[in-house]
Amino acid sequence: MTGFKFPELEQLERIIEQFGDRAQTEIIERIRYKGREFPIHCITLGSTSPDAPVLAFFGGVHGLEKIGSEVILTYMQTLSQLLHWDEELLARLEKSRLVFVPIVNPVGVCFGTRSNGNGVDLMRNSPVEGIGATRLYSGQRITPRLPWYRGDASSMEKEALALCRVVDQHLFNSPLSIALDLHSGFGIKDRLWFPYASRKTPFHFIAETLALKELFDRCYPHHIYKIEPTCQEYVINGDLWDHLFDEFMRRVPNQQLFLPLTLEMGSWIWLRKSPMHLFSRHGLFHPLLPHRMQRVFRRHFMLFDFLHRSLLSPDKWTRLQEQQKAGYQKMASGLWYE
Numbered sequence: 001m002t003g004f005k006f007p008e009l010e011q012l013e014r015i016i017e018q019f020g021d022r023a024q025t026e027i028i029e030r031i032r033y034k035g036r037e038f039p040i041h042c043i044t045l046g047s048t049s050p051d052a053p054v055l056a057f058f059g060g061v062h063g064l065e066k067i068g069s070e071v072i073l074t075y076m077q078t079l080s081q082l083l084h085w086d087e088e089l090l091a092r093l094e095k096s097r098l099v100f101v102p103i104v105n106p107v108g109v110c111f112g113t114r115s116n117g118n119g120v121d122l123m124r125n126s127p128v129e130g131i132g133a134t135r136l137y138s139g140q141r142i143t144p145r146l147p148w149y150r151g152d153a154s155s156m157e158k159e160a161l162a163l164c165r166v167v168d169q170h171l172f173n174s175p176l177s178i179a180l181d182l183h184s185g186f187g188i189k190d191r192l193w194f195p196y197a198s199r200k201t202p203f204h205f206i207a208e209t210l211a212l213k214e215l216f217d218r219c220y221p222h223h224i225y226k227i228e229p230t231c232q233e234y235v236i237n238g239d240l241w242d243h244l245f246d247e248f249m250r251r252v253p254n255q256q257l258f259l260p261l262t263l264e265m266g267s268w269i270w271l272r273k274s275p276m277h278l279f280s281r282h283g284l285f286h287p288l289l290p291h292r293m294q295r296v297f298r299r300h301f302m303l304f305d306f307l308h309r310s311l312l313s314p315d316k317w318t319r320l321q322e323q324q325k326a327g328y329q330k331m332a333s334g335l336w337y338e
Helices: 007-022 067-082 087-094 106-111 158-171 206-219 240-251 268-273 275-279 290-299 301-312 322-336
Strands: 023-033 036-046 054-059 097-101 176-184 191-194 226-229 257-265
Touching (some): 007 067, 023 158, 036 087, 067 097, 206 257
Antiparallel strands (some): 023 036
């Protein structure tokens, strides 16, 4: 069994070298495919205290949408340089932890496939059953030869289980945590999605989510994101974040807060600007021209910084009085569920 390198993995390994002993690095799984071995890396920066708030980044769940991995790697590259001189960042990291799994599906990223090496769509791979999720894209168990294959109902794929272990270890053990999973390919507008993807009902932290959205809107009134529950756009089976959130609610004390977000980069705008994208494997999910890639690499750092700051100053959105919470729940119902 031999290791196999591809550009995103090589870039990640260079960044790990640059971090040196400032980061903790672990290979959380090794994926074997056609006589080759592909590692899944998890990198953590900052406090090791169990009380530290955590912001975690995940990319490359769908290998064809590798722009998510590349955005995270670019952000990690920036952090590796800021750590040498930015005292404000160093002070933040003394009180918080950043977690990165930039290439969840290394086989998919390497070979440009949505699924993993077993033909499984990892974002349809959990045991969660969607309510009214009957379309093919909602997830199917007919055959891996069709897209959106969910895999065997009796077990989850190694890549999905590795992601779940990271969330269990780093986010479930924190009093306040946010996960950001980067994807591309839906619509012409960048979206920030939150649970649920499996049902059209508000999730437990809907009041806090709306409070955080209002804070973001006030601070950055010209931001580019449409913030909404995933179910506003479609309902699917097997969503990993629904599965993890439901597991969190079963196991974790009420005083903790876990917010899983998905950044869905609207890649159709790249197609609209250049129909030649239709003739590329990555064209519907990835900007092809260098200047467009650089623009995508730049545009989300403001969001990353805001989420990090929101964890360190949580009073305005997590510590809601009973009357405030009821008001936000009512507003969220009118905004997203009616």
